[in-house]
Structures are given as structure tokens and as C-alpha cells.
Amino acid sequence: MSRTDYFRDPDAPSANSIKVAVSALVQDDKGRILLIRRTDNGKYSIPGGGLEAGETVTEAVAREVREETGIEVAVTRLVGVFSDPDHVIAYDDGEVRQEFSICFRAEPVGGALRRSEESSEVEWVTPDELPGRDIHPSIELRIRKGLEDKTAPYFT
Numbered sequence: 140m141s142r143t144d145y146f147r148d149p150d151a152p153s154a155n156s157i158k159v160a161v162s163a164l165v166q167d168d169k170g171r172i173l174l175i176r177r178t179d180n181g182k183y184s185i186p187g188g189g190l191e192a193g194e195t196v197t198e199a200v201a202r203e204v205r206e207e208t209g210i211e212v213a214v215t216r217l218v219g220v221f222s223d224p225d226h227v228i229a230y231d232d233g234e235v236r237q238e239f240s241i242c243f244r245a246e247p248v249g250g251a252l253r254r255s256e257e258s259s260e261v262e263w264v265t266p267d268e269l270p271g272r273d274i275h276p277s278i279e280l281r282i283r284k285g286l287e288d289k290t291a292p293y294f295t
Contacts, residue, residue, distance in 0.1 A: 140230055142179045144275050147225045154227045154237035161199045162187030162278075163245045164285030165212055167263060172282065173247070174272070175207050176260035183272040185281060187240060188257070200243050208261045209253035212245035218285040219293030226277050242281045 145151030162185050165173035176183050188203040190196060197214040204212045219242055226238040252261045264272070266286065274282075284293040 140179060140232060142231075143229045144180065144182075144277070145227050145229065146223075146276050151225075151227050152229055152235045154224070155233075155235050157237045157239050159190040159196075160187060160240040161190060161196050161203060162240050162242045162281060163200045163204050163212060163214070164218060164242065164282060165204060165210065165245045165247060167247055169263075171263035171265055172269070173204070173208055173210060174260075174262055174264050175258035178257055178259050181259075181273070182278075183260075183274045184278050185242075186258075187242075196241055197243070200245060204245065205250065207255050207258045209250045209255075210247050211249035213248050214243045214245045216244045217292045218242040218244055218281060221277060221281060221293075221295060223277065223295050238277060240277075240281070242285060244285055 164185050173186065174183050175186055186204045186207040190199045200214050201212055204210055221238060221240045221242060223238050228236045254261055269282065
């Protein structure tokens, strides 16, 4: 299923759903960030996806990172809650979802890089390499907030 992200766009369709999602800023011991290229919109992103019934948010983070990248992670801290109503995601089935993602920091503890149905590319990139990538502003914000050395979480 394809998706179109609208951010502060006056022509964006109105949201008709909200789903709890999680995402993870994963950094290795060299400071590189785990990045995927999404198959549904072609943009680069940190791994993430929807919370499933019966799992905690940290279990969802570990599952989503593993499914999309092949990397096993340990969640280390909360980055923040991202729920900007001016960011909506329109799917080709008619759903228009308001952003609601709980973002965490995580560190790799095993696994090996691999692509999935949701990720056409999976790689470790330095923070200096990010500006050359097509990354949605909401993901850029999560990365920026995740890289800040703060103990208090960000929220909208």
C-alpha cells in the first residue's frame, strides 16, 4: 500500500484515524544511525511502525526494528511523543491518519542488516550524511530530538 505524507499543507485531506505507532533512533558504537528507505513512499526514515494488540511499546520497537532491518535492539530511553495534527498520512485505501508516534532511543545488540518488504535499503549512516537524504520533516525532527542530550522527553 502506498502512502502520501502531508505536513503543514493546506490542501491535505482531513484525518479520519489515529493509530499508535513507535519509532527508534538506533545508534551503533561509532555513532552511526540505522536508516531505512521506505518502500511505500521512497523516503529515508528511522525504523518504526504500528503497535499491535498484546505488546508493549518497547516490544513493538524491538519487533519493528528487527522486521525492517534485521537488527536486534535494546530500548534505552524515550525521545518523545510526536502527534502533530498538521502531519497526516494518506493511504491509497482512503485512510488518512494523524501522526502519533512514540519515539525511543535504542542500541543494537545483535542481528545483521537486511532489507524487508517495508525497506528497500537498510544502512548505517553518520549524522553528517543525513542532509543528502530525502527524509520527511517529521522524521528529521525525531532524529534531531533523539540526538540531543536531554533527559526530558519532547512532546507536541
